[in-house]
Amino acid sequence: MSTALRSSSTRWWALAILALTELVVVLDTTIVTIALPQAQLEIGLSDVQRQWIVTAYALAFGALLLLGGRIADYWGRKRTFMVGMIGFGIASAWGGLAQSGLELIIARGIQGAFAAMLAPAALAMVTVTFAHGKERNIAFAIFGTVAGSGAAVGLVLGGVLTEFASWRWCLLVNVFFVIAGLIGGALLLKESKADGRNRYDVWGAITVTLGLGALVYGFTLAEHGWDSIDTIGFLALGAGLLALFILIESRITQPLLPLRVIVNSVRGGAFLIQAVVGAIMIGSILYLTFYFQIVLGMSPLISGLANVAMTATILLSSPFATKALNRFGPRPLMILGPLFCAAGLFSFMGITPDGNYFTQVLPGLILLGIGFAQLFVPLQNLALIGVDPEDAGVASGTINSTFHIGGSIGLAVFTALYAGTVTSALDDGADQHTAFTDGYISAFIASGIAMILASVIAFFLIRGKKDDLMPTWDEDDAAAYAH
CATH class of the missing domain: 1.10.287 (Helix Hairpins)
Known part of the structure; x- marks a missing residue:
């Protein structure tokens, strides 16, 4: 085999390792969701602690993501990747063996911190490895598809592990991914970092x-x-x-977040809408999982599969959303998408303690899938409209950061509403399952209102023609960013 062919093959194997890393980082946002009811019973979590198992990971990940990108650029992307892998694996093992809620929350926070090193390092190395041309587009399509499927994979894998092993394996399974990532990273990845004098903010x-x-x-x-x-x-x-x-x-x-990235009205609108999306996908959907398991009595596996209807609808709707984007531009999608999501969330107001999944839940999941597809297709591009090549990394990091920060804030708000509603219902003499269902409904109503606000934001802030969406970098720009 020629050197050129070996080099090409190595690059694609490197992409496989980097995509696997992104998959693990994303699926860890949702994999514990299915396991929380079992974990709550086994180690005696309070409802607030239960929320923080999710929040600790999302908050640490979102808050430290931009710093993680800077560390990768300045310290070395491969070095950051390897250290991030080791730390993520240790935190995952600790969380899987935790004997108390506090231990589990701390482990999840450390997981999120090291994930904030892993994710930008992996993305930067994809950019460096595939600097331009058709292969670059294919590589990013593969990377993005794997990342986009992470949430669904997390729900299903979490259901399988919780049902047939233990909730602890939802964390311990990461150790196997980490071992594969460390071996592959050592053999296949090349070091790169930014040139010049760089200072941390x-x-x-x-x-x-x-x-x-x-x-x-x-x-x-x-x-x-x-x-x-x-x-x-x-x-x-x-x-x-x-x-x-x-x-x-x-x-x-040399700021962590150059303000020029967020003051643009279109990009600023995209970041705000992404925060709302994070609040719904991390915060609100969690309560749907609780409804499945705690009220309807679904097994963890069936609960995970029940949520996948939304992801399947996103995948089926995305090609149609892409065609609409190419024809009409981003604004109509960004206005209508949240309204579809709001309709789906408001439909959950009809859930009951003895409810039926197919009549009370499935239609809302389909509406959510249609709405999210309309949002996901243009969001990443909107975040990059008019961005200079040197700001592309921080703009991309910001759109990911706002997703997790929005999820953290959304989950905290929804938990407060849920707890207040449940307490009120129990005081009024409602049975436990009825009180829980009322609490979930309050979270869904708040989520629907948030999605309507996202549509209003899109109406006033999102502009741009379809021709504006893809940044036009030449090969010199790509090489400069890759250093």
Whole structure:
């Protein structure tokens, strides 16, 4: 075999390792969702702790993603990838062996922190390995497809492992992926990093991480009352730290998040809508899983499969959404997509303690799938409209970061609404399953309202013609970004 052929083959094997990494990082957002009811019973999680098993991962991942990208660029992408893999594997093993809720929450937070190193390093190495041309487009299509399927894979795999082994294997299974990633990474990946004098935005990283943490914790405390001193205090602290973060970013030469990336109205609108999408996919859908298992009594496996109807609809609807995008541009999709999602979420108002999946849930999942397909197709491109090549990485990182941060905030808000509704229903004499169902409905109503707001945001902020969507980089731009 010639050297050129061997080199080409190695690049595609490297892509397989990088795509596998992205799959693991994404599926870990959802894989524990199916396992939470069993874990709650086994180690005695409170409802708030149960929420934080998901929130800790999503919040750490979202808050540290931009810093992870900077570390990969400055310290070395392969080195960051390997360290991230090791840390992710150790945290996964700790979480799988955890004996208390606090242990599990801390392990999930550490998982998210190392995932924030892994994800941008993997994406950057795809960019470096496939710098331009047709192979680059194929590589990104494969990488994006694997990443997009991660949530569905997580639901099904989580159901299988919880049903036939234990909820602990939803975390321990990552160790096998990590071993494969470390071996493949050592053999196939090449080191690369940014040139020039690079400085870390340490204060920016500290203020945004603490600010988001305080904000999410404040929303979590709202379970005990929106007017309590603790709730107001932490929400105010979070807002103040985020304001300080923006001030810092406006005054330093190498900011973690260049403000020029987010002040553009189209990109800013895309980031806001992505945050709402994250709130629904991470926050609201969690309560549908609880409804399946706790109220309807579905097994973990059947519960995971029941959720896949939405993902299947997304995959089936995406080609039609792509055709509509090419014909009409992004604005109609971004306005109508959230309205389809809102219709699906409002349809869940009809669920009952003795409900029927096919009449009360499946139609809403199909509507959600149609709506999400219309959003997913243009969102990544909208985040890159008008972005200079040197800002492409941070813009892409921001769209991913807003998804997880939105999920963290959404889950905290929905949990507060759920808890308040359940307490009120129990005080009024409702049985436990009826009270739980009322709580889930309150989360779905709030989610539907959030999606309507996303449609309003799209109406006022999303512009752009279909010809504007694909950034036109030449080979020199690609080479400059790849260094």
